[in-house]
Amino acid sequence: xxxxxxxxxxxxxxxxxLLMLTGCMGRxxxxxxxxxxxxxxxxxxxxxxxxxxxxxxxxxxxxxxxTRAAFEGEVSRHGNLKLNWTEPGMDASREFGPxxxxxxxxxxxxxxxxxxxxxxxxxxxxxxxxxxxxxxEAAKRRIADIxxxxxxxxxADKRLYAAEEARGALEAAERKLExxxxxxxxxxxxxxxxxxxxxFPGRMSERTELTYAWEGKTYREKRTSETNFLxxx
Numbered sequence: 001x002x003x004x005x006x007x008x009x010x011x012x013x014x015x016x017x018l019l020m021l022t023g024c025m026g027r028x029x030x031x032x033x034x035x036x037x038x039x040x041x042x043x044x045x046x047x048x049x050x051x052x053x054x055x056x057x058x059x060x061x062x063x064x065x066x067t068r069a070a071f072e073g074e075v076s077r078h079g080n081l082k083l084n085w086t087e088p089g090m091d092a093s094r095e096f097g098p099x100x101x102x103x104x105x106x107x108x109x110x111x112x113x114x115x116x117x118x119x120x121x122x123x124x125x126x127x128x129x130x131x132x133x134x135x136x137e138a139a140k141r142r143i144a145d146i147x148x149x150x151x152x153x154x155x156a157d158k159r160l161y162a163a164e165e166a167r168g169a170l171e172a173a174e175r176k177l178e179x180x181x182x183x184x185x186x187x188x189x190x191x192x193x194x195x196x197x198x199x200f201p202g203r204m205s206e207r208t209e210l211t212y213a214w215e216g217k218t219y220r221e222k223r224t225s226e227t228n229f230l231x232x233x
Contacts (some may be wrong), residue, residue: 051229063222070086105190108138
């Protein structure tokens with residue numbers, strides 16, 4: 001997670017220089033969208049600590065919400081992350097996989113892996129809304145990594161994996177997963193909202209749509225998430 005928290009260093013190395021060049025950030029309308037995002041990413045990664053809270057929802061192929069969960073946490077100095085799933089009775093690891101982390105999306109929001117534009121023309125004094133669309137390979141890799149990590153967690157259970165029958169079932173499941181991942185198509189769009197005065201982000205809203213084939217049938221699913229950021233004094 002430290003790499004994700006410090007992702008601004010990778011994509012926003014010139015963020016603070018831009019900050020000075022734009023004269024206290026009063027000319028947001030004249031900034032290209034990617035530079036506006038760079039400033040906001042720098043404001044987040046440069047914070048000693050900040051809080052966050054949000055929720056995640058998964059929709060089945062029929063479009064019905066199947067699972068939702070709420071979370072909250074804090075990132076403190078040196079990238080230390082504290083996370084709590086706040087939905088009563090929710091086993092987030094089981095529902096979303098151990099590889100899912102609410103802030104993992106930050107890692108994918110790399111200017112080299114996405115197209116960045118304004119969601120709507122900036123208005124003086126109003127929050128800036130930036131639309132970020134991950135390229136197909138980056139979006140697919142993010143989802144595939146989560147699923148493979150979940151499978152790896154199951155494989156790591158030596159008691160389960162020791163049984164020959166269970167081992168065979170797991171190996172068959174892994175083959176089916178890899179076959180499905182070969183057909184996977186992912187479209188991820190993020191709306192990033194920031195304060196034009198401080199450039200600290202207010203919200204990160206994600207919509208991800210997946211299409212894949214499983215045992216000869218095509219499935220479509222959707223995931224949405226919303227993370228609100230809270231700056232700390």
